[in-house]
Amino acid sequence: MSTKKDNEPLSWFAARTRHGQEISVRDKLLKAGVEHFIPTVPSIRISGGRRRKCEKPLISNLVFIRAEKSRACELANSVIPVYYLIDRVTRTLLVVPDKQMDDFARAVKLDSGCIDGTLPELEKGSRVRVIGGALEGVEGQVLEISGHNYVVLSLCGLIQAKVEIPTQYLEKL
Numbered sequence: 001m002s003t004k005k006d007n008e009p010l011s012w013f014a015a016r017t018r019h020g021q022e023i024s025v026r027d028k029l030l031k032a033g034v035e036h037f038i039p040t041v042p043s044i045r046i047s048g049g050r051r052r053k054c055e056k057p058l059i060s061n062l063v064f065i066r067a068e069k070s071r072a073c074e075l076a077n078s079v080i081p082v083y084y085l086i087d088r089v090t091r092t093l094l095v096v097p098d099k100q101m102d103d104f105a106r107a108v109k110l111d112s113g114c115i116d117g118t119l120p121e122l123e124k125g126s127r128v129r130v131i132g133g134a135l136e137g138v139e140g141q142v143l144e145i146s147g148h149n150y151v152v153l154s155l156c157g158l159i160q161a162k163v164e165i166p167t168q169y170l171e172k173l
Contacts, residue, residue: 005129008068010117015082022057028080035066037105052121064101069093079107122149130171139173 017025022038029036039058044051063082065072072093076082085094096104122128126142128151140151143162151165 009069010066010068011071011072012037012064012066012098012101013072014085015065015076016061016085016093017063017082021061021081022061022063023055025063025080025082029063029065029075032075032079034071034075037064037066037101038062039105056068064096066101122167122172127173128170129173130165130169131171134166135163135165136169142170 040055043056045054087094130138143150143152
């Protein structure tokens with residue numbers, strides 16, 4: 001029985017699950033048609049002498065569910081083994097604002113790109129193309145400062161801009 005109220009907004013709720021249950025929870029949320037985010041990274045698992053690609057949670061036990069509050073509670077009380085984090089001030093389910101959730105997801109995706117070990121070998125002055133993020137498709141030269149990769153962009157040789165770009169978002173030309 002659903003307790004959904006009219007015009008109840010969709011919100012991101014932070015939740016915990018038991019250790020090792022993140023992927024199972026994701027599968028159940030997919031089956032239920034519920035929007036969710038579980039930060040994972042690619043991994044290699046060796047079992048019986050065979051290497052197999054898989055995903056592993058970036059942060060153990062953490063699940064984000066986007067739903068109406070009543071639907072989120074209904075899920076936790078029935079098919080999804082999660083418990084929600086509580087906001088200590090409001091004493092209700094912790095709601096993650098959409099902007100913060102978007103920023104977090106983008107940062108996790110940036111960070112997890114380093115895991116696969118296929119980073120291009122870059123040196124100062126290398127010509128590169130940005131292959132991910134807001135600047136995808138932009139070309140420039142690498143300028144390394146204090147261990148950070150900066151790409152220098154030039155407009156007709158007259159105006160230059162320096163932007164820090166994660167290495168995994170660069171492709172050597």
